[in-house]
Amino acid sequence: MTALDELPTPALLIDRDRMEANLAAMSAAIAAAGVALRPHFKTSKCLAVARRQLAHGAIGFTCATPAEVELLQEAGVEDVLWAHQPVGPAKVAFAVQALGRGGLTIALDSVEVAEPLSRAAASAGVRVPFVLEVDTGLHRAGVDPDRAVATAAALIALPGLELRGVLTHEGHLAAHGSDRAGLEAAGDLAGRTLVQVAEALRADGHDCPLVSVGSTPGATSAPFAAGVTEARPGTYVYYDANQVGLGSARVEQCAQTVLARVTSTQRAGTAIIDAGIKAMSSDTLATAGILGIVCDASGTPLDGLEFKAGNEEHGYLTGPGTADLRVGDLLRIIPNHACGTTNMWSALFFVDGDRAVERHPIEARY
Template identity: 85%
Template sequence: MTADLPPGGLPLDELPTPALLIDRARMEANLTAVAGSIGAAGVALRPHFKTSKCLAVARRQLAHGAIGFTCATPAEVTLLQDAGVEDVLWAHQPVGPAKVAFAVRAMARGGLTVALDSTEAAEPLSEAAAGAGVTVPFVLEVDTGLHRAGVDPDRAVRTAAALTALPALEMRGVLTHEGHLAAHGSDRAGLEAAGALAGRTLVQIAKALRAEGHECPLVSVGSTPGATSAPFAEGVTEARPGTYVYFDANQVGLGSAQIDQCAQTVLTRVVSAQRPGTVIVDAGIKAMSSDSIATAGTLGIVCDAAGAPLDGLAFTGGNEEHGYITGPGTSGLRVGDPLRIVPNHACGTTNMWSALHFVDGDRAVERHPIEARH
């Protein structure tokens, strides 16, 4: 970890490498654009906190109108509750004694909603909450195509009836994560159509639940690839994109962003150039995300020290502390040369780091902790 930055910041050339950088102007532009488009549709914005795990970034999202946050882990929930965020959605099943006990404690603080998709997951939570005298607001998670967590649409009404029959549980609405949109790759038209369908499917389920007498004020969709489609289905009330705050190489490949919108980079240096066609940098897999689902197909997009992409270079692999840059462009690289890598997956990269640097131009101007990591 680097020391606190001096007044006025530090030139990037003086930062120890590797270092995690956030271009503040790009981040602000991303926040403004997505908050504006989602807000214009009358849909609330609840970003996923896992992308940044940084309270300084979260405060900027709140300043741009976010109503609260989505979380994946108890540590994220705790960090946000301790920071005074009053509306948190834990979009993960609280299964197992430790998570059930945590959920009940966090419920007692107020402002928390959990996701459920089965009575098997809900019954221990219901019993513990009833014993503690607290009510658990929940959303029914629905599978609109990802085939991860979530009840099949044709079982949603039946599952909701079983969940609401349990003591101490109170349904707030329905939720989906349309992560399956990434399977469309560069077919943006197909991706947009699938996102719109996911939104419409969730709205139809909410209508069916209301027809059976269930309260269903919350109809929540969530993904960055789907942020231009799913939230705009009439009847959706909330959007939960995460990666939009930084974007990444995966989102560039999906057509969700252009490279000049990517705010997160890893600053690295060439440390060895012993073999033609390959140079070694000091950012390995412990500095990057090796997410195998990324459309980028590499560990990231190689850029120059100013963040502009370079032709003829590919980040093709890495060991723990060494990265392999290959291609004809390596002939122009020398030991000591700085590079910046746009990671293939911003969220996974974030979890590798304990701190980030906000960057203005060629200077690191603020350093902030990344917390609630695994």
């Protein structure tokens, strides 16, 4: 064990009790919806955390990158969903290799993406289980619902491709900000829209056992649409300032913090800390509008302090609360976006109270 005051700063901390409570609560909520839980691995990129999610009932994981897929397969996870388009020779070659290990499903949304994968898989003698990604409002990847049946038929006609179901990411719910009622309604609509697509595919003669929704803000709505079979929240394992702003979590549920020290108080109204944008997520899409929530060394938010800007190794705290800060003061910052923050770090510390009790690697980073 190491006292937090003895750790070099900045450092990435995970409050183990808060994390365990988050895992248990989400597991219970998704079970109440009667669907399976397939968390997104990108939030932690840490096998120690993934093992705790499996212990809380996760059936497998969702991945964004080949490195995440490879890490989980090597760790023995037998049910992995790659929810990103495998475009380009390197990703196609990796997909074929990973499919050969078994237990992998790939998200597709067009013939243009699927054809190179189909050719490579057929040449290697492997099958390609896939889910059709459907756009339910985010307008990123995914086929429009009214084109889903035709697109699925075209994909199934390609050699080696086997339809497992449909998938959506209701990331557009974040646009509702603090309007929780509007967010819940949009999540319900996303779930029902995806179910309607699944029903249309079945009416066209296709098996569609998997109906998969996925987001932390939508976890209280989309999975409860009748006909959804699984949910893929990610951020819930830690939560963050963004989720607090969306009403998906309370500050006291946020398990991830960045430990930092005040390094300069030269100018009135400003204090500098040793955690800049290389220690935080600078995700401009985060509705929190800040780099993080400033807390004291125990994790309790401090009044009169804002963290809106940073350089690479310097964070700028502003506001009347800076008058109470001194060089050397220890602070903890709840990041605006947990997933983006994770990718900045090579290791994390599990924390119990005021002590770091375990150090674990963060892997599969860019």
